[in-house]
Amino acid sequence: MTQSPTRPGNTEVTVAVCQIAPRVGDPGGNQLRIRAAVETAAGRGAQIVVLPELSNSGYVFSGPDELRASAEPLDGPTLREWKALAARHRLVITGGFAELGEDGRVHNSAALVDPTGLRATYRKAHLWNLEKTYGFIPGEAPPPVVDTVYGRIGLMVCYDLEFPEWVRLAALEGAQLLCGPVNWPLYPRPDGERPGEIVRVQADAAVNRMYVAVADRTGTERGQDWLGGSVVVDADGYPVTSLSLGQEAILTATIDLAVARDKAISERNDVHGDRRPALYTPAPEERS
Amino acid sequence: MTQSPTRPGNTEVTVAVCQIAPRVGDPGGNQLRIRAAVETAAGRGAQIVVLPELSNSGYVFSGPDELRASAEPLDGPTLREWKALAARHRLVITGGFAELGEDGRVHNSAALVDPTGLRATYRKAHLWNLEKTYGFIPGEAPPPVVDTVYGRIGLMVCYDLEFPEWVRLAALEGAQLLCGPVNWPLYPRPDGERPGEIVRVQADAAVNRMYVAVADRTGTERGQDWLGGSVVVDADGYPVTSLSLGQEAILTATIDLAVARDKAISERNDVHGDRRPALYTPAPEERS
Numbered sequence: 001m002t003q004s005p006t007r008p009g010n011t012e013v014t015v016a017v018c019q020i021a022p023r024v025g026d027p028g029g030n031q032l033r034i035r036a037a038v039e040t041a042a043g044r045g046a047q048i049v050v051l052p053e054l055s056n057s058g059y060v061f062s063g064p065d066e067l068r069a070s071a072e073p074l075d076g077p078t079l080r081e082w083k084a085l086a087a088r089h090r091l092v093i094t095g096g097f098a099e100l101g102e103d104g105r106v107h108n109s110a111a112l113v114d115p116t117g118l119r120a121t122y123r124k125a126h127l128w129n130l131e132k133t134y135g136f137i138p139g140e141a142p143p144p145v146v147d148t149v150y151g152r153i154g155l156m157v158c159y160d161l162e163f164p165e166w167v168r169l170a171a172l173e174g175a176q177l178l179c180g181p182v183n184w185p186l187y188p189r190p191d192g193e194r195p196g197e198i199v200r201v202q203a204d205a206a207v208n209r210m211y212v213a214v215a216d217r218t219g220t221e222r223g224q225d226w227l228g229g230s231v232v233v234d235a236d237g238y239p240v241t242s243l244s245l246g247q248e249a250i251l252t253a254t255i256d257l258a259v260a261r262d263k264a265i266s267e268r269n270d271v272h273g274d275r276r277p278a279l280y281t282p283a284p285e286e287r288s
Numbered sequence: 289m290t291q292s293p294t295r296p297g298n299t300e301v302t303v304a305v306c307q308i309a310p311r312v313g314d315p316g317g318n319q320l321r322i323r324a325a326v327e328t329a330a331g332r333g334a335q336i337v338v339l340p341e342l343s344n345s346g347y348v349f350s351g352p353d354e355l356r357a358s359a360e361p362l363d364g365p366t367l368r369e370w371k372a373l374a375a376r377h378r379l380v381i382t383g384g385f386a387e388l389g390e391d392g393r394v395h396n397s398a399a400l401v402d403p404t405g406l407r408a409t410y411r412k413a414h415l416w417n418l419e420k421t422y423g424f425i426p427g428e429a430p431p432p433v434v435d436t437v438y439g440r441i442g443l444m445v446c447y448d449l450e451f452p453e454w455v456r457l458a459a460l461e462g463a464q465l466l467c468g469p470v471n472w473p474l475y476p477r478p479d480g481e482r483p484g485e486i487v488r489v490q491a492d493a494a495v496n497r498m499y500v501a502v503a504d505r506t507g508t509e510r511g512q513d514w515l516g517g518s519v520v521v522d523a524d525g526y527p528v529t530s531l532s533l534g535q536e537a538i539l540t541a542t543i544d545l546a547v548a549r550d551k552a553i554s555e556r557n558d559v560h561g562d563r564r565p566a567l568y569t570p571a572p573e574e575r576s
Contacts, residue, residue, distance in 0.1 A: 126562050129554040142567065162495055162559070164452030165568040189526065194482075196494050196525045203491030206484050207450055237484045238477065266417040271450070274414055279430065280453040 011258035013150040015048045015177070015211075016041035017230040017241065019249045021219030024058030027070060031056070031081055034095070038082075040250045042089035047150060050215035051095025053124075053158050053181040054108065060222040064106075064135035071100035071107075079111055079118060087115045092148050095215070096157055096181035099123065105137045110157050110181050112146050120144035124157040125166065142166075145173040151257035154210075158182040161214070162200055164207070171208035172272065176260035178204070180214040184227040186246075195229050198239070206237025209263045209271050211255055218248055235260045299546035301438040303336045303465070303499075304329035305518040305529065307537045309507030312346030315358060319344070319369055322383070328538045330377035336438060338503035339383025341412075341446050341469040342396065348510040352394075352423035359388035367399055367406060375403045380436050383503070384445055384469035387411065393425045398445050398469050400434050408432035412445040413454065430454075433461040439545035442498075446470040449502070450488055452495070459496035460560065464548035466492070468502040472515040474534075483517050486527070494525025497551045497559050499543055506536055523548045 018037035022030045034055055041049045053059070056078040057070035072078050078097045086093045092114045099109035099121070108124040108131055123139025124131075143156040143166060154175030160166050161180050170178055184197045198214075205212040211234060218228035228246040231239050232253040241251040263270045306325035310318045322343055329337045341347070344366040345358035360366050366385050374381045380402045387397035387409070396412040396419055411427025412419075431444040431454060442463030448454050449468050458466055472485045486502075493500040499522060506516035516534040519527050520541040529539040551558045 125564055125567060129556045132556050138564075140567065159557075159562075163563065164456070164491075164495060165563070165565075168452070169568070193526050196490070199487055199525060200491045200494060202484070203452075203488045206488060207452060237487060238481050268417045268420050269447075274447075275451065275453070276413055276426075277453075279413060279428065280457070 011151070012254055012256050013047045014045045014252055014254045015050065015213050015232055016044065016046035016250055016252045017050045017213050017215040017232060018052070019216055019218050019228050019230040019244060019247070019251065020052065020055065021248060022052065022055050022058045022217060024060055024221055025066065026058070027056060030058065031077065035081065035085065037250055038085045038089065038091070038093065041252065042091060044250065044252050046091065046252055048092045048153070048177070048213070049094070050179045050213045051093065051181055052215045052217040053096035053183040054098055055095050055181065055217070057098040058221060059183045059217070060224050061134050067098060067134045067136070068100070068106055071098040073100050073102070074118065074121060079113065082111065082113045083117055086113045090115055092150060092153065094153070094155055094179040094181065106135055107139060108136045108157060110155050112144070112153060112155055114148055119148070120146045120155060122155045122157070124160060126159045126163055128159045143170040145170055145175045151176040154178040156180055158184070161204060164204065167204045167208065171210050175210055176257040177211040177213060180212060182214055183217045184229050186225040186227045195227055197227065198229050198231055198243070201231065202233050202237040202239070205233040205235060207271060209235040209265065210260045211235055211257065218246055299439070300542055300544050301335050302333045302540055302542045303338065303501050303520055304332065304334035304538055304540045305338045305501050305503040305520060306340070307504055307506050307516050307518040307532060307535070307539065308340060308343065309536060310340065310343050310346045310505060312348055312509055313354065314346070315344060318346065319365065323369065323373065325538055326373045326377065326379070326381065329540065330379060332538065332540050334379065334540055336380045336441070336465070336501070337382070338467045338501045339381065339469055340503045340505040341384035341471040342386055343383050343469065343505070345386040346509055347471045347505070348512050349422050355386060355422045355424070356388070356394055359386040359394045361388050361390070362406065362409060367401065370399065370401045371405055374401045378403055380438060380441065382441070382443055382467040382469065394423055395427060396424045396445060398443050400432070400441060400443055400467070402436055407436070408434045408443060410443045410445070412448060414447045414451055416447045431458040433458055433463045439464040442466040444468055446472070449492060452492065455492045455496065459498050463498055464545040465499040465501060468500060470502055471505045472517050474513040474515045483515055485515065486517050486519055486531070489519065490521050490525040490527070493521040493523060495559060497523040497553065498548045499523055499545065506534055
């Protein structure tokens, strides 16, 4: 794996996860909401900003036509705005958006931009429920891991985080921070329990000794309630932001990404070195 | 995958996880502790009983000689006792023990016995810290998944549970309940946080919609404190036993293993069917 460039003597970075409430059918309003969130985050010292899934478009589409009308090419207004914000505030920005591909297909995508421009895009590979009926086409490429001035940052979207194999790919590529734009629907859970989506992200982080920053949406959209479970989790798997379930919030945490280069968890254990990939081949009917 | 035989009209089963305190160098005492725990569990209605890792031997060996002296072949007193207990109380018993192989090598093993006898053994494939210096040889075989009268039960040991690839193998083989004998060392954690080991088991369960029953040890052994984090987690990833951190305890839960056959989590999602194994091939340097 390639080691990321570091700033000598300082590997701390402030990450903001922006829990906002995009509205379907209101792209102009969503752009303003994102701008306000990013400016607030920058004002609080954020250097890396994470936005929710489909933050340009909202989520609960009436159907394929409404999705298609919300989708944008990579040179559309959403990524132009993010690049301008990144340049103006010296930020790395990651977030989700509805992408209209050059071939006319529509994807649930994410992008990473920094002051130099668009660094990576990604198309969600594991689609959730109605996304399949809206006409989203799943991605075929692994999660990108990008060398930034702050370290190596990986990127995937929402339900992708529930597939440990997918998270592992990013971690083995050297991601020190995995950014996850999400839209987590609100489900019932037992009294006193932390939402399972957050628990699973904690595990993603710990088994890879990698930070994970999740920006969830909030609000209610066409009757769908959202969890609002944004969180930054450290390389031990514990949250380093307080939860602000269901509320609009900009949550920040200052973390040391150098920690995530060291995979040791005991004198003789290393979460990646201890893997036994030769034994992980699934049963023949599983290979496809 | 093979469907397990079911008892018509009743798929509920009571599982007990036995949080006991084995002592190194006291095999006779350990046998009595196990017997008492199994009898207590049976008295509370348990049908499946899980014992900790290395429950016959204790854990903190002075070195390879003490380990070797504690290790037993498959026809040794420990498995003879477990088979007798299983037959007497009509139980499935899983637990960990120090195994002396026919070739003289020593393994950190687990067994599953039922009233018909020894059904499966397993050798821990991912060794923890000092286990490497004690002379344990890691296993090379995948986790077994056994058809029992109650459903399909998988088996692995402690640190194995931290490798989602390994857990996935058992789940894809149809395990409805994964039994994990563990010895979790006590580590510091942030105030108010559930131990990360339990969080990771919750994720293991949820991403596979499979029950997980972990029996941890407790007590202090040659200065080593143990977590005592035994837990049964349901297929949604939430604990169904109360935690009894650090205490000796027999914890029971009545669960419906039929739930774990259905991997659907939305109208259009299935935690196994949504996997994309063709995309999970790691980078070439990862293959070994």
